[in-house]
Amino acid sequence: MSSIKVYYSCVTGSRQVRGGGRYELIDVSVSEGRLREMREKAGDAQAVPPQIRHGDEYCGDFEMLYQATENEEVSKFLKMTSKDKPV
Incomplete structure (x- = not known):
């Protein structure tokens, strides 16, 4: 089973993901590489x-x-x- 991935930045504030599902929070403010990955996966070089x-x-x-x-x-x-x- 794959998990939901939410790219966010704690610098600009974030909305908390709630619920019983599996998810992973990826803070793009800690690494330029994570920001590049997020934009690449979104298919938008300007994605926020x-x-x-x-x-x-x-x-x-x-x-x-x-x-x-x-x-x-x-x-x-x-x-x-x-x-x-989730059940």
């Missing part, structure tokens, strides 16, 4: 945190997550299958 991935799949940024939340499609946004969801 937060950016979200599920395993190797890019999910989107905060605005896209917000829209998914409004449309009640967070699981779809996070590309979660039934095996990824």
Whole structure:
């Protein structure tokens, strides 16, 4: 099972990821390499945190997550299958 990856920066403040799912927080403010990785994975040289991935799949940024939340499609946004969801 792959985990959700959230690229963020504690320097600009961050929103805490809550819930029972597995996730990894990656602080891009501590390493230029992490920032480059985040931008490469997002496919945007100007991308700013937060950016979200599920395993190797890019999910989107905060605005896209917000829209998914409004449309009640967070699981779809996070590309979660039934095996990824907590019981």
